[in-house]
């Protein structure tokens with residue numbers, strides 16, 4: 349899995365962008381988006397997904413079930 | 423200032439205004455929401471007052487710190503810092519930082535390069551522009567690269583511009599040395615509590631060191647970091663102002679303790695602002711019906727802190743990117759498109775010449791006031807009352823009642839005239855005729871005043887003011903505020919003494935909720 353940003357809720361505050369350990373977050377057409385190929389759910393870096401922890405709008409950085417769970421390569 | 427019953431009636435109007443504002447904002451950036459910066463329209467009206475000389479030297483041209491400077495100098499804010507690292511219950515992060523701007527205001531985000539160009543363009547056009555602030559829309563120190571890059575760009579081209587920033591304090595200790603390196607001599611910290619029990623009711627969470635903290639723990643962390651940051655700044659000789667938001671029932675009594683705590687750590691000025699809260703702001707406090715203080719409650723708290731340290735009473739909580747002399751928003755002239763197309767030629771010498779002229783004018787005004795004070799000498803009375811003044815600035819009664827977007831409020835006693843704050847009203851006169859509703863709003867906003875001084879006023883509003891017990895005074899048009907007010911007050915005392923009239927105590931007044939909108 350990866351996280352995704354619910355575009356309709358994102359205020360474009362950019363708080364999440366510098367927190368991502370994988371540089372997976374970028375701005376696109378005025379809101380922020382997560383690159384599913386880069387996101388590791390913060391596994392191996394932090395206890396909680398950083399984007400979700402810093403985001404001011406509840407339920408905006410959420411698990412994207414369209415992708416399989418991230419598998420850390422030991 | 424509002425009696426809570428009157429509060430409700432204005433909500434619908436506020437909702438409309440807010441919708442209008444958001445709409446206008448969406449259509450074109452830089453629409454004319456006006457007002458001072460979340461902080462300033464001039465504090466110590468007498469000039470230096472009891473401030474130590476080194477501090478006065480630093481702040482005398484800063485419109486956010488000196489009531490008096492606000493007539494002559496201007497500040498601007500650039501919105502380069504959208505991210506924030508905490509959450510306040512009075513803030514809806516769709517809008518700008520509520521600590522630094524009125525709720526419901528959205529600023530156009532700028533890159534540091536755009537911001538620097540904007541500052542230089544404005545400073546070249548408006549020689550009064552002497553202060554650049556970074557105050558959001560989020561927390562400048564949650565966006566340190568953007569904030570400091572902007573400072574660096576400005577410092578290089580316009581070393582005469584003073585830099586300041588406003589922060590919630592969480593990240594402050596990490597950046598104190600960088601701030602000192604930039605010669606940022608003004609930092610504002612918003613401190614609403616020193617007791618985490620109180621803080622837990624104001625801050626649902628803070629984000630610190632890769633973790634979100636909540637409840638008591640969050641507030642404890644925040645207050646520890648704020649106090650540490652404040653101490654570190656004052657140790658390095660950087661001026662520190664503290665903003666507090668007064669939230670009735672949550673931190674109103676507690677702010678006296680906050681006042682003591684920040685004073686003992688060297689803050690030089692404390693600004694207590696009313697909570698602005700309405701459901702349409704979409705904030706936790708807006709939605710749960712938390713009310714803001716009335717004018718009397720606010721003033722009583724400011725008075726009770728006054729003995730402790732300098733209180734700032736001129737804060738108008740205006741938007742963060744207002745441009746031009748305070749109260750006179752020129753944002754529309756400086757939209758990003760227009761600025762990027764501008765040729766900017768920064769002329770340091772002509773700016774200096776202009777500022778020297780202003781200094782002369784200010785000295786003359788202080789002298790004029792001294793004379794008036796002598797006229798009051800010998801008068802003895804316990805009477806203390808408030809009057810409202812319609813002014814466009816320069817210390818003169820020079821605004822038409824119907825054109826005033828705000829009134830200055832002065833407290834008169836045999837001790838003299840003291841500036842105690844602003845009352846925002848929305849424009850009463852739009853296109854030459856008055857609207858009944860807005861006149862009522864104005865009366866509610868200045869209901870605690872005995873008189874209102876104006877340059878001019880129509881017959882109808884005059885009659886309504888008299889009916890409400892507020893004397894409209896237009897006999898001092900275009901004269902100095904303090905001199906006129908003192909002259910009027912002497913006559914008032916005389917009438918009371920001779921029994922011609924009786925001194926009655928006025929009621930409370932309402933604090934206007936919502937963003938200030940320009941009619942233009």
Ligand code: SF4
Pocket residue numbers: 350351367368369370371372373382386387388389390391397398399400
């Ligand atoms: S969960 Fe972590 S890795 Fe994924 S986007 Fe958010 S911050 Fe980046």
Ligand code: SF4
Pocket residue numbers: 353357358359360361362363364365380399402403404405408409
């Ligand atoms: S922190 Fe949340 S609101 Fe801010 S840009 Fe990221 S997703 Fe959008």
Ligand code: SF4
Pocket residue numbers: 506507508509510512513514515518519520521522558559560561590
């Ligand atoms: S510090 Fe400012 S931007 Fe951050 S939550 Fe508080 S009011 Fe909003």
